[in-house]
Amino acid sequence: MDIGKNIRIKDIAKLAGVSVGTVDRVLHNRGRVSEEALKKVTEVMNQIDYKPNLIARTLGSNKNYRIAALIPDPTLDPYWAQSNLGIIQAQTEWAQYGVVVDTFPFDLYNKDSFHRLAREVVEQSPDGIVIAPIFYHESVPAFELFQKKEIPYVLFNTNIHEAKPLGFIGQNLNQSGRVGAQLMILGQHGPGIFAVLHIDEDVQDSVHLLEKEKGFRDYFEEKSKSRFEIIDYNLNPHSPSFRDQMKQLLDNEALKGIFVSTSKGTAVAASFLEAHGKNDIRLIGYDILHENLKFLRSGTIDFLINQNPKRQALLGISHLVNHLMFKKAAPQMDLFPLEIITQQNVDSYLGSGIH
Amino acid sequence: MDIGKNIRIKDIAKLAGVSVGTVDRVLHNRGRVSEEALKKVTEVMNQIDYKPNLIARTLGSNKNYRIAALIPDPTLDPYWAQSNLGIIQAQTEWAQYGVVVDTFPFDLYNKDSFHRLAREVVEQSPDGIVIAPIFYHESVPAFELFQKKEIPYVLFNTNIHEAKPLGFIGQNLNQSGRVGAQLMILGQHGPGIFAVLHIDEDVQDSVHLLEKEKGFRDYFEEKSKSRFEIIDYNLNPHSPSFRDQMKQLLDNEALKGIFVSTSKGTAVAASFLEAHGKNDIRLIGYDILHENLKFLRSGTIDFLINQNPKRQALLGISHLVNHLMFKKAAPQMDLFPLEIITQQNVDSYLGSGIH
């Protein structure tokens, strides 16, 4: 191991017996290289561990990369506001390397706006795309457009199996449900009922929420905790019957805990619990949103599972830049840790730089 | 605001009517500049907003930085082995920019070796130091040496208030104990006993362990959970009476849970619980060490609080490099999130890139 001096393109050229220009062409495979030369260079490359000097690279090539971020409008939803913070951070972080990020915020209650913006993105033909494909049916044709124009794209938050992205960034939702279940059952003595609440505008289209529920149920089955019953509700917070449904649920004396699959829904459920003075029901939900924070501090919410939307977006762009600028392969799946947030450790999360 | 072009030294020189050399001398105030020229340049500087191109700066000045890492011998302890992984990662990450990290591994059971190596570090007069100051009394004079020689240093793992470091990286230990307490009490019904175990060679000198215990006790007091009793034990795992003490503790029928303040101690306590078939006692400890993993998976350990030693060391060096190379201020306190690890989310932590 020779410390100190790093291998430069010049060194590779000398070792392979060619000029730096040829090495450069091989490195960026822009062709115009003979079979023989290519073989010699790749041979050297395999033997040594060449790491391009990124500093020099960005100095030399004054290239500018344009990245499009297709995410739900951050002004309409606190969860996506956090994602947007990640986009902004990535932007300032990479600005010095000549990377520009354009955000295309679509209305998360309006599939048409998604469809429209997706086409707008393609028209701009950016160098890369990060996308939160929350609409399953509308996303698939969008991906086809990206692929046709050969624009690399990174998925985050929601995975879609039809897609052929550079990579996906998010969490294992099934496992996420299991974490919820484990925290739910801790110290609880049966018999009793646990409720899984999907509080969302249209649940039927949200496969990812059901995956969390499945994990939750799977845990109970595997641990054979059959003395507990699990019931699930699909609730629309804006429907007129919502309040009654919640009231009915809370009036059930056997109810021991509630697991909410959405971040916004968590705060909604918490406010109902507080209003009804139900302090002994364990509440587990998602994400360190401002609204949830209040209830976590008051003790109404016991646990939050942090999906880290900010970091998801941040890494999405980082992976894209690494691919474009440094030709580094992005991990096909970047599964985030399932962070457990409580009243006592939430400040340590808020204070740390990652957040 | 003109985005595109950034102001270069060359531009300043032209505006001030001098050469780039003179501007350079003013910028780095290395003297040899006439009053007149200095005035002209500073005048221009005040009117425009010059931001030096850090990329070009590091390329131009081919400086090599030597960083010393003063940490406990990684071969003697699995916790510090993780720290060492962070050092190694930082080393490979920064090697190409001319940063060399020298590790000075001291015996964590031998204060003299710490003292000796600290002086050896100073003799080498590196450009920066990262240090895990686990010995309070021996550290303070070491810091004075660093300061006298004007070597910037970064603390991690253990904070020492007498120090004037560039920054500290670690966790809020009091809060860490509170997290343990909260997890301990969840779903537990009094009355009962909780034990705080300090399993270490010499506890009396380990202020940081006591800080965790204080947080643990503070939580009970603040939440007025007086129906629970808290007892603490200072145990030396190599003392002959150790087994008896543990057995006596476990035989106490009122014992509801154990909180262990050290990572290695966690596995030790877990093995005793398993040996005695005590499945119903909640066990909370520290860190994702290989030994702990087994007991977490089997369910003997209920929670681990992750101190992320690897990342602590990694960031320590990063902060130092940012200070030396890019003149960027390191955060005075980089407090890590108090990560809660369970059987169900441990794999998501192991799989994620940070680990």
Place this chain on the structure above:
DNA sequence: CTTTCAAATGTGCACGCACACATTTAATTT
């Protein structure tokens, strides 16, 4: 055998800065 031409390969400059060195200026001594 020369000419043509494309493919292959090599060379040189720019990026913005730091730093060493060369040159100019001005004050002082001889």
Place this chain on the structure above:
DNA sequence: AAATTAAATGTGTGCGTGCACATTTGAAAG
């Protein structure tokens, strides 16, 4: 007035890479 000297200022090169352009090579066509 010439020589000496130090201070002030200017010039040039290198850092490692990307890219445009120049040059060489070799084969096919004339």
